[in-house]
Amino acid sequence: EPEVTQTPSHQVTQMGQEVILRCVPISNHLYFYWYRQILGQKVEFLVSFYNNEISEKSEIFDDQFSVERPDGSNFTLKIRSTKLEDSAMYFCATPGSGGMDEQFFGPGTRLTVL
Amino acid sequence: DAKTTQPPSMDCAEGRAANLPCNHSTISGNEYVYWYRQIHSQGPQYIIHGLKNNETNEMASLIITEDRKSSTLILPHATLRDTAVYYCIVRVAFWTNAGKSTFGDGTTLTVKP
Numbered sequence: 001e002p003e004v005t006q007t008p009s010h011q012v013t014q015m016g017q018e019v020i021l022r023c024v025p026i027s028n029h030l031y032f033y034w035y036r037q038i039l040g041q042k043v044e045f046l047v048s049f050y051n052n053e054i055s056e057k058s059e060i061f062d063d064q065f066s067v068e069r070p071d072g073s074n075f076t077l078k079i080r081s082t083k084l085e086d087s088a089m090y091f092c093a094t095p096g097s098g099g100m101d102e103q104f105f106g107p108g109t110r111l112t113v114l
Numbered sequence: 115d116a117k118t119t120q121p122p123s124m125d126c127a128e129g130r131a132a133n134l135p136c137n138h139s140t141i142s143g144n145e146y147v148y149w150y151r152q153i154h155s156q157g158p159q160y161i162i163h164g165l166k167n168n169e170t171n172e173m174a175s176l177i178i179t180e181d182r183k184s185s186t187l188i189l190p191h192a193t194l195r196d197t198a199v200y201y202c203i204v205r206v207a208f209w210t211n212a213g214k215s216t217f218g219d220g221t222t223l224t225v226k227p
Contacts, residue, residue, distance in 0.1 A: 004157075033214065043158060043201075045214035056213055091157045102148070103215060105157030 004094055004106035012112045013082055021077045021109045023092030032075050033093040033103070034067065036060070043091070049075065082113045118202045123222045126196075132189040134221050136202030139183040146207050147178060147185045148215070151198040158201065158217070161187065192225045199223075 005024045013019050025032050034046040047057040049067050066078045079086055089108040119137040126132040138147065146165050150158040162169055162176045164185075169176040175188040189196055201220040205213075 035217075037155075039155075042219060043152070043217040045216065048214060058214070089155055093157075102160045102163060104160055105150075108155065108157050110155070 004092060004104055006090075006092055006106040006109050008109060009107070010110045010112070012114065015084055015113055016081050019079050019082055019111060021079075021090050021092075021111070023075045023077070023106055024073055025075060025092065025094035025106075031055075031095055034077050035091045035093065035105070036088040037091070037108075038085075038088045046077070046090075079111075082111075084113050087111055087113045118204055118218055120200075120202055120218065120221045122219065123224070125224050125226055126189075126192045128194060128225055128227050129191055132192040132196065132223055132225070134187040134189075134200050134202075134223060135184065136187070137184045138202070138204045141182050141204050142206075144206050145204050147176065147182075148203040148205060149174070149176065149187045150201045150203065150217075151196075152201070152220070153195075153198040161200075192223075194225050194227065197223060197225045 007022045011019055030051045033048045035043050036046055037043045044060060045058050047061045047067055048055045052069055064080045068076050070076060077090060089110050091105045091108045093103050093105045095103060117140060146163050148163040149161040151161055152158045162171055162174050164176045164178055166178055166182055176185060178185045199220040199222050201217050203215050205215060
């Protein structure tokens, strides 16, 4: 099965600090997505990114968040000044390598803000 | 995207078929039914999707009613490792609109020995 990798698997940070979460998606798809899941709650959409531009974002994705594709394969989600309520699992996702039939999720990064 | 309704929880005996229902009475003609599952806190795992014909892959079968207002995911021989939250999502195909997927609460399937 195709894989999406994410690093780190667990990030602990102090409130107010910046964090960068990384994702290496399948192949060289131009699309990728970030979702988050607060413990015990639903998986929530954050942002979709296409061809180096944000194509859609949710209300959660405020000015504290940004996404980038710093090189040809990695995608990043940056939270500039973390808050306690940012503690969650963060998942990136991309379409499958065979086309656009499905969406594959990474294993997630657990972010803990103290 | 059309709204879906799933039972909050189901139990299944190990080795038996698990049948997970999903209602999507407002589904549009160009919307597909996608199924994902999430084991503990892992990333959602794609299982299967379909438009109107029944589909089968190595993981599961998807039965969609003729009016497309409901569907059933079938795990033919459930194992303990199939214990997870199963999500039914209705949306247009990704090649049509690669926008977000909206996750509901899903069905928590517990496979018991």
